[in-house]
Amino acid sequence: MFKELEEINSRPAPFQFYTAEALWNDKHTSEQMLACHLNESVDLSSRNKAFIDRSADWIVSHFGVGAETKIADFGCGPGLYAIRLAKKGADVTGTDFSERSIQYAKEAAAQEGLKINYLLQNYLEFETEKKFDLITMIMCDFCALSPTQRKKMLNTFHRCLNADGSVLLDVYSLNAFDQREELATYEYRLLNGFWSSENYYGFLNTFKYDEEKVILDKYAIIEEARTRTVYNWLQYFSQESLMKEFEENGFTIEECYSDVAGTIFSPESLEIAIVAKKS
Numbered sequence: 220m221f222k223e224l225e226e227i228n229s230r231p232a233p234f235q236f237y238t239a240e241a242l243w244n245d246k247h248t249s250e251q252m253l254a255c256h257l258n259e260s261v262d263l264s265s266r267n268k269a270f271i272d273r274s275a276d277w278i279v280s281h282f283g284v285g286a287e288t289k290i291a292d293f294g295c296g297p298g299l300y301a302i303r304l305a306k307k308g309a310d311v312t313g314t315d316f317s318e319r320s321i322q323y324a325k326e327a328a329a330q331e332g333l334k335i336n337y338l339l340q341n342y343l344e345f346e347t348e349k350k351f352d353l354i355t356m357i358m359c360d361f362c363a364l365s366p367t368q369r370k371k372m373l374n375t376f377h378r379c380l381n382a383d384g385s386v387l388l389d390v391y392s393l394n395a396f397d398q399r400e401e402l403a404t405y406e407y408r409l410l411n412g413f414w415s416s417e418n419y420y421g422f423l424n425t426f427k428y429d430e431e432k433v434i435l436d437k438y439a440i441i442e443e444a445r446t447r448t449v450y451n452w453l454q455y456f457s458q459e460s461l462m463k464e465f466e467e468n469g470f471t472i473e474e475c476y477s478d479v480a481g482t483i484f485s486p487e488s489l490e491i492a493i494v495a496k497k498s
């Protein structure tokens with residue numbers, strides 16, 4: 220028991236383990252996640268409906284989305300952006316590794332008579348000959364990736380972006396990092412049954428890596444029949460660190476906003492949204 224508690228409370232090296240699929244594609248948690256995506260009034264998994272409407276309208280007008288605009292949405296979830304953009308005539312490819320979300324997205328597109336190319340795939344393995352005018356990764360999914368994975372992702376973006384195409388993505392800022400605190404807690408059925416339909420004890424350890432500007436929410440979920448650990452990493456960025464990372468990978472950040480709805484950039488913002496082009 221002492222050894223196990225030590226293991227639960229141990230601090231790994233930043234991005235030492237990658238367990239994103241256990242969070243998004245597990246039979247039980249993916250159902251909880253989809254419910255969060257589809258809850259129109261909260262900012263969990265996807266942002267609230269009013270924001271997504273506003274954000275999609277801004278994307279359409281800002282990037283001149285119309286018939287034939289080729290868009291790749293990485294981590295598309297249940298397609299809340301993809302469907303709005305496809306309705307404007309765009310040729311949309313949505314990639315996500317959550318079977319439940321892709322299934323929902325496909326059904327929603329079929330109901331609207333829209334042809335959207337949904338791929339059930341880890342976006343880190345994305346390969347295509349196709350070139351896109353606009354690449355999106357929305358709701359700070361870029362932050363969940365390690366430096367090596369982000370490099371790989373930026374190389375993929377570079378390879379499949381048209382010469383004059385744009386990347387639109389958002390990240391958490393250092394203001395958001397400053398608001399986070401370390402924590403160690405445990406609770407019976409932590410997060411009200413989010414992790415399992417069976418009885419379980421959930422431990423949550425939040426670790427703050429001040430030098431790297433990384434936060435880890437480490438969940439140890441202990442059921443009668445199984446124990447698992449899920450590592451939820453987030454990299455936080457300054458404008459400078461984001462620019463440097465993009466520049467090192469062949470991009471220039473041309474515009475900065477406070478969110479992906481085009482809100483004017485404020486140094487106090489908890490998020491930074493950027494538009495980048497190939498250098």
Ligand SMILES: C[S@@+](CC[C@H](N)C(=O)[O-])C[C@H]1O[C@@H](n2cnc3c(N)ncnc32)[C@H](O)[C@@H]1O
Pocket residue numbers: 239243264265266293294295296297299300314315316317320340341342343356357358360
């Ligand atoms: C925070 S949600 C955002 C969903 C969507 N962009 C939105 O704003 O409505 C992140 C999404 O990325 C997906 N995802 C996370 N890591 C992934 C990976 N390595 N490959 C494919 N999809 C991934 C998750 O399944 C989830 O649907």
